[in-house]
Amino acid sequence: MIKISFPDGAQREYAAGTTAYDIAKSISEGLARKVLAAVVNGQVWDLSRPIYEDAQLKLLGWEEKEAKSTFWHSTAHLMAEAIESMFPGVKFWVGPPVDNGFYYDIDLGDRSINEEDLRRLELKMAELAKQNNAFVRKEVPKAEALAYFSDKGDQYKLDLLQNLEDGKITFYTQGEFTDLCRGPHIPHTGLIKAFRLTNIAGAYWKGDEKNKMLTRVYGVSFPSQKELDEYLTLLEEAKKRDHRKLGKELGIYTMDDDVGPGLIMWMPNGTIIIEELEKLAKETEEEAGYHRVVTPHIAKESMYLTSGHLPYYADSMYPPMELEGEKYYLKAMNCPHHHKIFAAEPKSYRDLPYRIAEYGTVYRYEQSGELFGLMRVRCMHMNDAHIYCSKEQFEQEFRAVNDMYLKYFRIFGIDKYVMRLSLHSPEKLGKKYVDEPQLWLETEAMVRQVLIDSGIPYVEVQDEAAFYGPKIDVQIYSVIGREFTLATNQVDFSQGRSFKLQYQTADNQSETPLIIHRAPLGTHERFIGFLLEHYAGKLPVWLAPQQVKILPISDKFLDYAEAVKKQLKAAGVRVTIDDRSEKIGKKIRDTELLKVPYMLVIGEKEVNEGKISVRRQGKGDAGAMPVAEFIQVISREIANRSSSE
RNA sequence: GCCACUUUAGCUCAGCUGGUAGAGCAACUGAUUUGUAAUCAGUAGGUCGUUGGUUCGAUUCCGACAAGUGGCUCCA
Incomplete structure (x- = not known):
């Protein structure tokens, strides 16, 4: 006889050579019909495989x-x-x-x-x-x-x-x-x-x-x-919340054969979203002590030789154009330009941490088969910034960047993501990774500690680091299940040296700064693609290209509608009037489909009472209120960047 | 880049085995003046992705190219 222990602690005896199926059957016929496999001593087994020893047994149904x-x-x-x-x-x-x-x-x-x-x-x-x-x-x-x-x-x-x-x-x-x-x-x-x-x-x-x-x-x-x-x-x-479908329906972006694959043209509605995101980024970065910079879209070959991107990264860059005997490349990354800004003026330890930020436009010649709507494109606008700091400042700066991520994720209600800590492989030092064993270990430990302290679940992956240092990637999934890096926070203890970046320390030594590359909002392209799916197209009011649509019951009320529109515009609200001679049901339907967050219905009653009837997208009639009161409500919602009302 | 598939009106899609195309919505015009998810009528709109070939004849069959889609590889 063998002794079988069940997950609830119960034990039963069976003849040696009995099967999990027999055991299930001995408990009940119904169970035997439903069970598909068994875990025997921690291993998944066939139900029909004989068990000859005492065992822990768990029967597995479809739910497992x-x-x-x-x-x-x-x-x-x-x-x-x-x-x-x-x-x-x-x-x-x-x-x-x-x-x-x-x-x-x-x-x-x-x-x-x-x-x-x-x-x-x-x-x-x-x-x-x-x-x-x-x-x-x-x-x-x-x-x-x-x-x-x-x-x-x-x-x-x-x-x-x-x-x-x-x-x-x-x-x-x-x-x-x-x-x-x-x-x-x-x-x-x-x-x-x-x-x-x-x-x-x-x-x-x-x-x-x-x-x-x-x-x-x-x-x-x-x-x-x-x-x-x-x-x-x-x-x-x-499929209904696929950003490619929503992007078309909501007039967010378009692409065209004549322009080229992977090249996004942002339509007016999409551009409003971009501008709101940039406004958020600029406010946040201003507060965190960043300086804004602007750099050109191209640079000479020599810079990418310095950075080490050429020839190694050449396949992912658009081929160069030649002018006056010089080769110019479209930039695939902003960091070299930023390094040049750091180097433009002598730096002292008093200037550090030196933080420069740019919504930089970069071009990458991604493989044609990889292009995917907004999520994988060939021209993108990156929420980029580089932080130059001393070794002592490093941890605090890295923490601050991490906090910035969390702040953004709270605003957008992003909770389904995986933080991925990418580490080096010691045996590839000097080949795939810069040969600084001690720095690697120190910074990896530091980065891990930041993650632990922030209480965010994360996974560690070996051999996925950048050549210049470990990084944290934020992984998200598109509605069709494809995985993408939404945002990235990278440690760099190599490029400072390549670019001969220096600052004077307090005891008058020349020191090379450490660099943090960070892009908490990723790129506009991928981030907006993600947001469209995340919100199923129902963007929060502050991001919605159209925040309010005024729907007059008939064109008798157009004058009043115009007056309401004027007040809302004065309050900074994006508002339009549906002045078609359609029935109210039709106007509501069309506006609902466009996912405009607020509809204001205006008819005889509203005109007489000096009010408007508010309708919230997806939620129906919310009752009448004076215009001033509505302006207060929506203004607060916009100012708070509320995710829902 | 690789494998497979797809490409017909602004959008979503019909179009049997080859005989030069149709619907709904949108647009435009007119009527309607409307109370919380589709008012009615009319008009216009397509070199059937591009390009070769087969054929008397190609949207339809075959090839090339392009773009898109699903994966693979890639994503410093």
């Missing part, structure tokens, strides 16, 4: 993350079975579960696969699922596994096998399909009731662009049709 992964992994096998039956001779690489489903990488030879094939594959999968084929686990000696895949001529699985230890190799078979697989899997294919193959993509073998490109098929599956439908509805909803 590991169960979902197992379920999706099994669906990947089901899909592979369908693919192999429809396209005999294809070779499989790996088919893991991901955050929202699964994929399988396949070498289709000289074939290709299209949307129609996906629909046919789904039918085939449905057919195979109905056979209720068990996922059968088999431990195989390495020699046998090698022989099996040599016979198949499957170089991919042979490659996988090379790194596997003899004695730990398992095959899983369901129906006609056998795969090298660590497992675990759900009991049988019949549990996969609903699925959708979502898209086809290319993926380099082992993620290396020098390797062959395999075909990756993505899909998602659920234990019932209802859950699949809910998931698809969720996707539809997400």
Whole structure:
């Protein structure tokens, strides 16, 4: 007999060799129907795998993350079975579960696969699922596994096998399909009731662009049709808040073939948002002791040789233009220009920390396949600043920058982000990273401490630092799930030296300053793209391109509407009148769709009482009030930069 | 840059197997003067992304290019 302990502390005895499924069944039939996998002594196991020792056991239902992964992994096998039956001779690489489903990488030879094939594959999968084929686990000696895949001529699985230890190799078979697989899997294919193959993509073998490109098929599956439908509805909803869709609907930005890919033209509405953000940044930076500067969009080759960006970064820069025998580059970063401003006048320790800020325009020749709406572009306006300071001032300055981030995030109600602390790898000192082992360790410890003190959750990643120092990136996700760095805060103990930046210390020594690169509001492009999705287009009043729309019931009331408009304009409110001869219902509908935060309805009653009827976007009629009172309300909301009313 | 797909009116989208295109909304004109998410009627609007080819004939089939979309790689 073996002793099984459950998460609630209960213990039961079972015969050795019993399975998690048997145990579930012994508790209740209902549980046995719902359970998908089990955690046995901390490892996720197949339900059908016999247990021979005393064990901690947790049964996993669909709600558990590991169960979902197992379920999706099994669906990947089901899909592979369908693919192999429809396209005999294809070779499989790996088919893991991901955050929202699964994929399988396949070498289709000289074939290709299209949307129609996906629909046919789904039918085939449905057919195979109905056979209720068990996922059968088999431990195989390495020699046998090698022989099996040599016979198949499957170089991919042979490659996988090379790194596997003899004695730990398992095959899983369901129906006609056998795969090298660590497992675990759900009991049988019949549990996969609903699925959708979502898209086809290319993926380099082992993620290396020098390797062959395999075909990756993505899909998602659920234990019932209802859950699949809910998931698809969720996707539809997400699409509605996609910044590319909202950007068009709300007249925020446009792009044009004649201008070029990744080059954003901000329309009047978008420009208002930009100006409000800059106003916020300028106020905040003024208060924090920054000086504003303005620098040109181009610079000579020599500067980028000094900075080390050339030739290393040349691929990401627009090619140079030649004038009078000199090469000029569009700037891909503002730091070198700022360093030159630092160097323009002799500095003393009394001048530090020296903080200079600019909404700098930079151009990056991003790979065409990487461009993405506002989020990844080739011309961007960066909320850039550089802080030059002594080693002693460094921590305080870094902290202040971090606090500035948090202040911004509070204003915008940004709470779904991941702070990522990017560290160096000691073995790459002198290659990928400047060779200053002691400085690295000190600054990394300092940066980590700042994060800990601020109480923000963060993740540490090795080998992701900039070549000149560690950094903190703020990672966010677009509605379609793509990850982006929204903001960045970087430590630099290298460029000061490259640019021979110096200041005189109190004891009259020349010292090189340390530098902080920071961009809490990232770039206008990415930040506004993010905000549109974050607010689903319903920008807070202070950011809304149009804050108030006056809706007269009929054009008899236009004079009064004009008078109200004049008062609001005088109070600095962005206001327009809908003077079309439409019914009020129509005017409201159109204004709602444009997501204008306030609508003021004016009819006979309002004119007589000297009032306006306020309607809040998305919330309906809010009652009548005198114009002066409304001006007070909205002015306060704007001044406070309130996220909601 | 790589793989796949897409590109028809300002927008959203129809258009069977090749015979030069249609709807709704928007726009414009007129009527209507309206009370909290779509008033009615009429008019105008397209070299079917660009460019080669096949064909008597191409929006439709094939190729190239461009842009976009989903991924991959990249994002100092």
